[in-house]
Amino acid sequence: MFSLNVEKIREDFSILNKTINNKPIIYMDSACVTLKPKQVVEKINQYYNEFPACAGRSTHKLGKKVTEEVEQSRKTIQKFINAKKQEEIIFTRNTTEGINLIANSLGLEGKKVLGTSKEHNSNLLPWLNGNMKYDIVKDKDNDFNFEEFNEKIKNTKLVAMRHTSNLDGTTIPAKEIIKIAHENQALVLLDAAQSIPHKEVDVKKLDVDFLAFSGHKMLGPSGTGILYGKYDLLENLKTFMLGGETVFDSNYDSFKLEKPPEKFEAGLQNYAGIIGLAEAARYLTKIGKDKIEKHEIKLNNMITEELNKIPEIDILGPNVPESRSGIISFNIKNTDPHNVASMLDASNNIMVRSGAHCVHSWFNANKLKGSARASLYIYNTEEEADIFVKAVKDLVKIVK
Numbered sequence: 001m002f003s004l005n006v007e008k009i010r011e012d013f014s015i016l017n018k019t020i021n022n023k024p025i026i027y028m029d030s031a032c033v034t035l036k037p038k039q040v041v042e043k044i045n046q047y048y049n050e051f052p053a054c055a056g057r058s059t060h061k062l063g064k065k066v067t068e069e070v071e072q073s074r075k076t077i078q079k080f081i082n083a084k085k086q087e088e089i090i091f092t093r094n095t096t097e098g099i100n101l102i103a104n105s106l107g108l109e110g111k112k113v114l115g116t117s118k119e120h121n122s123n124l125l126p127w128l129n130g131n132m133k134y135d136i137v138k139d140k141d142n143d144f145n146f147e148e149f150n151e152k153i154k155n156t157k158l159v160a161m162r163h164t165s166n167l168d169g170t171t172i173p174a175k176e177i178i179k180i181a182h183e184n185q186a187l188v189l190l191d192a193a194q195s196i197p198h199k200e201v202d203v204k205k206l207d208v209d210f211l212a213f214s215g216h217k218m219l220g221p222s223g224t225g226i227l228y229g230k231y232d233l234l235e236n237l238k239t240f241m242l243g244g245e246t247v248f249d250s251n252y253d254s255f256k257l258e259k260p261p262e263k264f265e266a267g268l269q270n271y272a273g274i275i276g277l278a279e280a281a282r283y284l285t286k287i288g289k290d291k292i293e294k295h296e297i298k299l300n301n302m303i304t305e306e307l308n309k310i311p312e313i314d315i316l317g318p319n320v321p322e323s324r325s326g327i328i329s330f331n332i333k334n335t336d337p338h339n340v341a342s343m344l345d346a347s348n349n350i351m352v353r354s355g356a357h358c359v360h361s362w363f364n365a366n367k368l369k370g371s372a373r374a375s376l377y378i379y380n381t382e383e384e385a386d387i388f389v390k391a392v393k394d395l396v397k398i399v400k
């Protein structure tokens with residue numbers, strides 16, 4: 001297996017040719033949003049320049065063209081996650097919308113929903129907000145705790161867990177979890193926001209019932225996402241939002257709903273975003289997720305090895321980079337993580353995120369304020385990893 005041709009990949013990202021204060025940009029905030037390659041930007045522009053019309057409604061030539069492009073995009077995403085049918089792919093704005101759709105449509109009132117101790121607010125608040133019984137399985141030494149899961153799965157209606165954590169990059173053993181959930185008559189929704197961009201996710205192999213992810217974390221346009229659901233489950237799901245496109249007929253006192261996915265896609269859609277997202281999926285497929293994962297772990301290893309030598313630094317999660325994907329979430333003793341991020345930005349244009357990363361629940365439970373988080377992707381280089389390590393070492397000397 002060949003490794004990533006990072007130099008060639010970087011040519012596709014125009015922002016990486018730019019400088020700020022005569023220094024290159026070192027973008028390590030891809031868990032928030034990734035940069036966009038020119039192929040995706042061109043595809044978005046193609047919609048606005050060549051067929052800026054409505055899909056699924058107008059019969060004129062431009063209408064037909066955009067309808068074709070949107071349906072082709074659905075097929076691309078179907079292939080990307082290996083879904084059985086294209087009708088199992090629902091276009092959303094983001095992971096959050098997909099999860100809220102399930103929370104509001106599955107009939108979970110009074111029912112038990114099970115998560116983990118490291119859920120993003122988007123996969124926590126929708127369950128706390130409804131009248132559901134919410135519980136969590138806590139990691140044991142940073143590993144998924146099957147003992148606790150086997151106890152808590154009883155009488156659970158829905159397991160709603162993050163696949164890969166945005167907090168520390170750890171990934172749960174989804175296939176085994178799903179098998180046990182199904183043996184206990186529970187459905188499973190995977191929050192795949194942080195796994196889809198980095199590793200192979202095959203909904204058939206996993207046998208997952210629902211899967212939500214965002215386009216903007218996988219090189220796609222902002223405000224794009226996907227909710228996957230097994231077709232028979234989608235057919236029986238209530239609709240969360242109603243309006244144009246969700247029905248095929250209506251009277252003053254009644255309406256007839258469309259089938260999935262249309263019944264969930266209310267109102268005019270983000271056509272440019274949808275076709276841009278499909279282009280991002282094609283781009284990632286061409287590169288190969290196995291190479292992407294390997295590249296991130298190589299850089300994570302380089303960084304972790306050096307940061308481990310600094311006693312003032314504490315890395316969140318397991319001390320094995322192979323288990324943390326492309327994420328290095330860390331704290332420097334007695335230093336506010338926001339200051340760490342600002343200083344890295346000021347000194348070297350190193351862009352990392354700081355704070356609670358929308359996982360306040362975990363930080364509160366662990367009595368921590370937050371962390372600085374570097375998240376790596378296909379365009380990060382070994383040279384950047386070295387600059388990052390040096391910048392952090394310099395910073396430690398300053399704050400000591």
Ligand SMILES: Cc1ncc(COP(=O)(O)O)c(C=O)c1O
Pocket residue numbers: 031032094095096097120122123162164165166191193194214
């Ligand atoms: C694990 C995880 N779940 C859900 C989300 C929410 O994604 P979005 O804001 O795109 O809906 C994020 C975003 O960072 C995330 O990392």
